[in-house]
Amino acid sequence: MRARIPLHKRLLVRLLITSGLIAVCSVAATAWLAVATTTQALREEQGQALADDMEVLAELSGYAATHPDWTGVAATVRELSARTGRRIALTASDRRIIADSASRGTSLPPSAAATVDPLHTDTYTERGAQVPGIDPRAVGPYRLTEAERVKVAALARKRQACFSQFGVRTRLSRTPSGRTLVTDAETGSAPDYVPDACADGLLNTPTPSEDKAVKEVKSLGRACLTKAGLDPRMAALLGSEPAGLDARDPLGGKLGTEEARSVQPCLDKARRTQLDPYVAPVAELFLGTGDTPAVLFDMSPGNKAKVVGTAGLVLAVTVAATALVATRLVRPLRALTAAAQQPPELHVRVPVTTRDETGILAAAFNDLTERRERLEAQRKAMVSDIAHELRTPLTNIRGWLEVTRDGVVDPDPALLASLHEEALVLQRVIDDLQDLAAADAGTLRLHREPVRCDELLQQVAAAHRVTAGAARVELRTDIDGEPWLDADPLRMRQALGNLVSNALRHTPAGGTVTLSARRDGDDIALAVADTGSGIAPDDLPHVFDRFWRAEKSRSRRTGGSGLGLPIVRHLVAAHGGTVEAASEPGVGSVFTLRLPGGPAPQPYP
Numbered sequence: 224m225r226a227r228i229p230l231h232k233r234l235l236v237r238l239l240i241t242s243g244l245i246a247v248c249s250v251a252a253t254a255w256l257a258v259a260t261t262t263q264a265l266r267e268e269q270g271q272a273l274a275d276d277m278e279v280l281a282e283l284s285g286y287a288a289t290h291p292d293w294t295g296v297a298a299t300v301r302e303l304s305a306r307t308g309r310r311i312a313l314t315a316s317d318r319r320i321i322a323d324s325a326s327r328g329t330s331l332p333p334s335a336a337a338t339v340d341p342l343h344t345d346t347y348t349e350r351g352a353q354v355p356g357i358d359p360r361a362v363g364p365y366r367l368t369e370a371e372r373v374k375v376a377a378l379a380r381k382r383q384a385c386f387s388q389f390g391v392r393t394r395l396s397r398t399p400s401g402r403t404l405v406t407d408a409e410t411g412s413a414p415d416y417v418p419d420a421c422a423d424g425l426l427n428t429p430t431p432s433e434d435k436a437v438k439e440v441k442s443l444g445r446a447c448l449t450k451a452g453l454d455p456r457m458a459a460l461l462g463s464e465p466a467g468l469d470a471r472d473p474l475g476g477k478l479g480t481e482e483a484r485s486v487q488p489c490l491d492k493a494r495r496t497q498l499d500p501y502v503a504p505v506a507e508l509f510l511g512t513g514d515t516p517a518v519l520f521d522m523s524p525g526n527k528a529k530v531v532g533t534a535g536l537v538l539a540v541t542v543a544a545t546a547l548v549a550t551r552l553v554r555p556l557r558a559l560t561a562a563a564q565q566p567p568e569l570h571v572r573v574p575v576t577t578r579d580e581t582g583i584l585a586a587a588f589n590d591l592t593e594r595r596e597r598l599e600a601q602r603k604a605m606v607s608d609i610a611h612e613l614r615t616p617l618t619n620i621r622g623w624l625e626v627t628r629d630g631v632v633d634p635d636p637a638l639l640a641s642l643h644e645e646a647l648v649l650q651r652v653i654d655d656l657q658d659l660a661a662a663d664a665g666t667l668r669l670h671r672e673p674v675r676c677d678e679l680l681q682q683v684a685a686a687h688r689v690t691a692g693a694a695r696v697e698l699r700t701d702i703d704g705e706p707w708l709d710a711d712p713l714r715m716r717q718a719l720g721n722l723v724s725n726a727l728r729h730t731p732a733g734g735t736v737t738l739s740a741r742r743d744g745d746d747i748a749l750a751v752a753d754t755g756s757g758i759a760p761d762d763l764p765h766v767f768d769r770f771w772r773a774e775k776s777r778s779r780r781t782g783g784s785g786l787g788l789p790i791v792r793h794l795v796a797a798h799g800g801t802v803e804a805a806s807e808p809g810v811g812s813v814f815t816l817r818l819p820g821g822p823a824p825q826p827y828p
Contacts, residue, residue, distance in 0.1 A: 363501030447489035709821030
């Protein structure tokens with residue numbers, strides 16, 4: 224009667240429940256994560272717009288360029304934070320807070336967004352162009368006094384009026400140092416055409432403040448050029464005109480390309496050294512989200528309906544796919560269960576319909592069924608063979624005893640010798656069966672010791688000299704070197720004796736039986752070769768089966784009990800070796816034992 228499996232324990236139900244839970248959890252987690260990350264990403268994207276970031280960096284760099292320290296920057300930071308909606312924090316190189324728009328104790332972002340250093344910057348200028356190097360707003364000692372600004376502005380207006388007389392449209396612009404420049408009205412750069420009447424040189428003449436600063440930078444430049452191995456007189460060309468103070472053309476076009484390339488590093492170093500006291504120290508800029516907490520899960524009814532609908536669709540598809548897969552998985556398992564519950568004599572086989580683990584299990588079950596059939600057939604055959612082997616000597620003994628008891632024959636020595644021989648046959652069969660039973664049970668005891676192969680073969684040959692002489696078969700030994708075995712000598716003589724007995728039994732008069740030993744790598748190969756009738760190719764795979772005989776008539780004149788070779792196989796396996804047979808009908812047979820070699824015993828000192 225089939226046992227009914229509870230519903231909650233059925234594989235199909237458990238797979239469905241598991242897949243359903245996984246689908247629900249995965250869909251819910253994916254939906255939450257998608258909404259959360261999308262909302263946060265949008266907020267971050269809005270808060271981290273490139274324009275806002277560059278505006279913050281440019282304004283703070285301008286503050287650093289126009290102030291010798293960061294005192295008072297907190298108000299600028301708060302104003303920028305309120306305008307951009309970002310958290311802005313300035314720290315020293317050791318992460319000491321200089322100014323922070325967030326409340327005290329708020330942790331900083333993991334890494335700085337930028338470094339604020341007006342002497343090494345690539346921030347936007349007020350015209351939107353990127354200027355590598357020194358922030359143009361860092362003017363330091365080049366800043367004009369109020370009187371100088373008024374004077375230079377008057378000269379600029381005068382030049383602009385001159386340009387207008389010749390039809391050149393210009394406009395006035397002021398540099399961070401306070402100098403007023405006349406530039407082209409369209410391009411914003413210096414006019415391409417300067418009328419001779421307007422080129423009086425007064426506007427470009429350095430003011431006293433600029434002249435003092437130029438002399439200072441020349442002095443610093445000469446020291447740098449000398450240290451670099453260059454001509455210090457090149458420093459006379461550095462910043463000789465007010466235009467040379469413009470960061471876009473610091474050399475004022477006075478030098479060639481190669482000369483400018485060699486002098487430029489010293490000029491940059493001199494200017495940074497000159498401006499360093501006038502700018503704020505280097506600071507790290509950290510940018511983050513504002514103080515308003517992000518809304519991580521805020522969906523409209525339409526979005527909620529989409530998420531719910533998607534989750535339901537995914538759940539339905541998952542359940543359907545799982546049901547299909549589980550049904551295909553359970554079908555062969557049910558067939559296996561039904562086959563296993565059948566009586567042993569039916570030998571039911573399960574069709575293998577898949578090539579997965581279930582198909583492998585079904586194939587293994589079929590192999591097990593086939594092995595069980597073979598074992599059952601062997602068991603029946605062995606019982607029949609044992610009965611036959613025991614019946615023959617017992618029948619002979621019983622028959623002779625009955626006729627002796629009835630007085631038909633006298634118990635003379637010949638009769639007693641015949642009965643003794645039958646008893647020995649019976650004893651030999653029982654001993655062989657006992658050895659096989661011990662080998663099958665794993666209780667076969669071995670008394671290992673170092674064994675010389677030449678002595679072992681000579682002992683086996685000596686024990687069969689009489690039988691070989693009676694059969695007129697030559698018995699030889701062939702030893703290659705001095706191989707040693709770590710084995711039980713009694714069991715090894717028994718195994719080799721069985722092989723020699725079989726060889727003598729199947730070798731005609733005038734033939735040869737050879738016992739040989741040789742080393743084969745780490746193993747020792749012991750072989751028994753004969754020049755007998757050989758074994759047919761179809762019979763060769765069965766020579767080690769119990770009670771098997773090539774002579775189907777089971778005559779004792781041509782074969783023994785059929786247990787000798789199985790005993791050989793078990794004895795060799797107990798020693799950790801293997802046995803193999805090779806034969807050619809009409810030529811002879813070779814049985815080879817391969818056993819692990821052993822070291823020779825060390826002599827006593």
